[in-house]
Amino acid sequence: MNSTALMNKAADNIRILAASMVEKAKSGHPGGAMGGSDFINLLYAEFLVYDPKNPSWEGRDRYFQDPGHMSPMLYAQLALAGKFSLEDLKQFRQWESVTPGHPELNVERGIENTSGPLGQGHTFAVGAAIAAKFLKTKFGDQMDQTIYAYISDGGIEEEISQGAGRLAGHLGLDNLIMFYDSNHIQLSTPTDEVTSEDTAAKYLAWDWEVLSVDGQNVDQMREALKKAKAVKGKPCLIIGDTIMGKGAVKEDGSNFENQCSTHGTPLSSAGACFDKTIKNLGGNPEDPFAIFPEVAELYAKRAKELEGIVAKRYAAKAEWAAKNPEAAAKMAKWFSGVAPEIDWKAIEQKDNQATRSSSATVLSYLAQHVENMIVASADLSNSDKTDGFLKKTKAMTWDDFSGAFLQVGVAELTMACVCIGMSLHGGVIPACGTFFVFSDYMKPAVRMAALMELPVKFIWTHDAFRVGEDGPTHEPVEQEAQIRLMEKLKNHHGGNSVLVLRPADVNECTVSYKLAMENTKTPTAFILSRQNIKNLPGSSYEQALQTAKGAYVVESDQNPDIVLLASGSEVATLVEGAVLLRKDGIKVRIVSVPSEGLFRSQSAAYQESVLPKGVKRFGLTAGLPVNLEGLVGENGSVWGLESFGFSAPYNVLDEKLGFTGENVYKQVKALF
Numbered sequence: 001m002n003s004t005a006l007m008n009k010a011a012d013n014i015r016i017l018a019a020s021m022v023e024k025a026k027s028g029h030p031g032g033a034m035g036g037s038d039f040i041n042l043l044y045a046e047f048l049v050y051d052p053k054n055p056s057w058e059g060r061d062r063y064f065q066d067p068g069h070m071s072p073m074l075y076a077q078l079a080l081a082g083k084f085s086l087e088d089l090k091q092f093r094q095w096e097s098v099t100p101g102h103p104e105l106n107v108e109r110g111i112e113n114t115s116g117p118l119g120q121g122h123t124f125a126v127g128a129a130i131a132a133k134f135l136k137t138k139f140g141d142q143m144d145q146t147i148y149a150y151i152s153d154g155g156i157e158e159e160i161s162q163g164a165g166r167l168a169g170h171l172g173l174d175n176l177i178m179f180y181d182s183n184h185i186q187l188s189t190p191t192d193e194v195t196s197e198d199t200a201a202k203y204l205a206w207d208w209e210v211l212s213v214d215g216q217n218v219d220q221m222r223e224a225l226k227k228a229k230a231v232k233g234k235p236c237l238i239i240g241d242t243i244m245g246k247g248a249v250k251e252d253g254s255n256f257e258n259q260c261s262t263h264g265t266p267l268s269s270a271g272a273c274f275d276k277t278i279k280n281l282g283g284n285p286e287d288p289f290a291i292f293p294e295v296a297e298l299y300a301k302r303a304k305e306l307e308g309i310v311a312k313r314y315a316a317k318a319e320w321a322a323k324n325p326e327a328a329a330k331m332a333k334w335f336s337g338v339a340p341e342i343d344w345k346a347i348e349q350k351d352n353q354a355t356r357s358s359s360a361t362v363l364s365y366l367a368q369h370v371e372n373m374i375v376a377s378a379d380l381s382n383s384d385k386t387d388g389f390l391k392k393t394k395a396m397t398w399d400d401f402s403g404a405f406l407q408v409g410v411a412e413l414t415m416a417c418v419c420i421g422m423s424l425h426g427g428v429i430p431a432c433g434t435f436f437v438f439s440d441y442m443k444p445a446v447r448m449a450a451l452m453e454l455p456v457k458f459i460w461t462h463d464a465f466r467v468g469e470d471g472p473t474h475e476p477v478e479q480e481a482q483i484r485l486m487e488k489l490k491n492h493h494g495g496n497s498v499l500v501l502r503p504a505d506v507n508e509c510t511v512s513y514k515l516a517m518e519n520t521k522t523p524t525a526f527i528l529s530r531q532n533i534k535n536l537p538g539s540s541y542e543q544a545l546q547t548a549k550g551a552y553v554v555e556s557d558q559n560p561d562i563v564l565l566a567s568g569s570e571v572a573t574l575v576e577g578a579v580l581l582r583k584d585g586i587k588v589r590i591v592s593v594p595s596e597g598l599f600r601s602q603s604a605a606y607q608e609s610v611l612p613k614g615v616k617r618f619g620l621t622a623g624l625p626v627n628l629e630g631l632v633g634e635n636g637s638v639w640g641l642e643s644f645g646f647s648a649p650y651n652v653l654d655e656k657l658g659f660t661g662e663n664v665y666k667q668v669k670a671l672f
């Protein structure tokens with residue numbers, strides 16, 4: 001155990017560094033970081049188990065920080081732990097620096113998650129804790145880890161905390177410890193101007209263990225962390241009563257703590273005196289970017305301790321691996337993130353099914369052949385057909401995590417973030433399903449998954465107005481255009497940030513899953529139909545392999561007069577229209593476009609071979625016309641939906657809204 005004086009000194013060191021980073025950058029958030037320093041220092045100096053030499057060691061504890069704006073605290077802490085240099089800290093928020101404004105996933109440097117949108121970060125921790133529980137059923141003590149989360153007032157207020165708190169409590173995640181930095185101040189106001197909830201009672205009601213401590217008192221927090229680690233059957237929340245801008249003083253030396261202004265402004269512009277504050281904290285204002293010798297010693301000692309702890313864990317792992325070579329090989333493979341080998345041809349699809357049903361067929365196969373896949377649903381498993389997976393496994397429960405299905409309840413954003421957390425933890429392949437219209441509730445998490453380049457699979461069904469009787473509230477229209485924007489947005493490695501696939505029939509659906517499982521670099525989104533779709537002409541697994549090109553010719557007359565384009569169920573409608581056009585002597589080509597993003601990544605020659613220059617084009621989409629306007633261009637027209645849709649049986653809507661072979665015929669004729 002370290003002396004209180006030394007621990008306080010180390011926390012002051014973090015406060016000094018954090019405040020200095022913001023001061024130098026003339027931008028950032030010093031106040032919260034200064035209050036939270038005592039906890040994070042304690043965590044890293046005495047509790048968090050990781051291997052400094054092998055940052056991606058699968059058995060490490062994880063630290064997920066929710067408030068990304070407290071990045072200076074994390075970077076300063078990681079500087080003490082040797083993951084960042086003082087020079088790195090001086091480059092805070094600058095072009096190409098390793099210390100961006102908000103933390104960006106960087107396991108090598110000890111950053112387990114990107115954070116910024118409040119609420120998501122601690123929900124990732126819930127997902128990681130679930131993954132750890134699941135993997136523990138396979139690999140025992142190798143997964144003996146604690147998942148720590150750090151949450152602030154903003155995260156507590158965000159709605160997603162309801163989903164995360166409920167789920168973690170319901171599942172009894174006793175490998176999860178969350179510290180709540182309760183400093184009573186947020187960006188614009190003190191918290192009491194917006195909330196009067198009893199946060200402890202709220203988490204108790206979700207069946208968490210709740211401990212309350214003085215968040216600036218290292219001894220109290222140490223006891224709480226020890227208690228939290230000993231809790232069985234429940235996650236634990238440690239509410240730390242902290243002080244915003246701890247240690248800040250004004251020019252005249254008077255106290256400048258608890259001020260909203262220090263939330264997001266350098267101390268000197270917030271009303272405090274930077275120099276006096278650094279002095280007050282024991283630092284040298286002339287040279288504030290320094291690590292105190294005794295603090296450096298503290299962390300050198302911790303590094304030695306970790307060496308010992310990790311050596312023991314590695315020895316136990318070697319012993320376990322010798323006794324369980326198969327499990328050990330499996331563990332290595334799963335954590336490598338390499339795509340599993342799957343015999344896709346062995347998946348037998350029934351013809352003319354809805355793609356949500358063909359998705360169920362694939363999921364059923366995957367449940368039996370991909371042991372580390374976890375599928376979740378937000379209370380729609382029998383409708384989004386993720387139950388195809390569920391039927392071959394079982395749902396996880398608080399006392400049995402050997403099942404690979406997660407019933408999340410009605411909480412789409414929570415579900416998406418939990419899947420992200422599982423992916424961040426590693427070792428598992430997460431997927432989650434719900435209705436496409438509710439992808440709106442998930443979008444902020446899809447963006448984070450895309451930014452972090454995580455291969456989470458989003459399975460969205462009931463893809464268009466053909467939801468019918470449920471009416472416009474349930475009919476996705478603009479959703480496809482929204483998610484396809486993410487195909488156009490490049491990630492930091494230059495790839496399409498999300499792979500979006502809308503298969504046109506059962507075989508394209510199988511191949512879409514193949515592409516998704518092989519895509520280990522970005523999230524994948526499936527857009528699947530509720531209603532049955534006739535197989536495409538000549539449909540087969542082999543033909544559907546062309547899905548990998550994003551768009552391909554399904555069938556074509558010689559020298560076509562018109563190219564008909566669509567994705568999903570609209571391709572079958574084009575096929576009906578083609579029959580009528582041919583009767584009129586019009587030569588047609590039918591192109592299926594499951595992913596414009598993939599298509600745009602093909603060679604110009606291939607793109608032109610599918611969409612020859614100078615030939616008229618007609619696009620059909622149950623979403624906004626913009627879905628196809630880029631491909632059709634000035635060479636023709638697009639028939640799409642431009643309203644929210646209506647409540648009626650879907651075949652009536654097809655007629656009323658013009659999604660029929662007859663209307664395809666009529667619209668194409670108008671082009672000549």
Ligand SMILES: Cc1ncc(C[n+]2csc(CCOP(=O)(O)OP(=O)(O)O)c2C)c(N)n1
Pocket residue numbers: 029031032033067069116117118119152153154155183185186187244263
């Ligand atoms: C989803 C989301 N909404 C809004 C913001 C902008 N924002 C950043 S911090 C913050 C409030 C922070 O309060 P708290 O979490 O208590 O942090 P502290 O002020 O104590 O540092 C807000 C509204 C955000 N980052 N994420």
Ligand SMILES: [Mg+2]
Pocket residue numbers: 032152153154181182183184185186
């Ligand atoms: Mg706060």
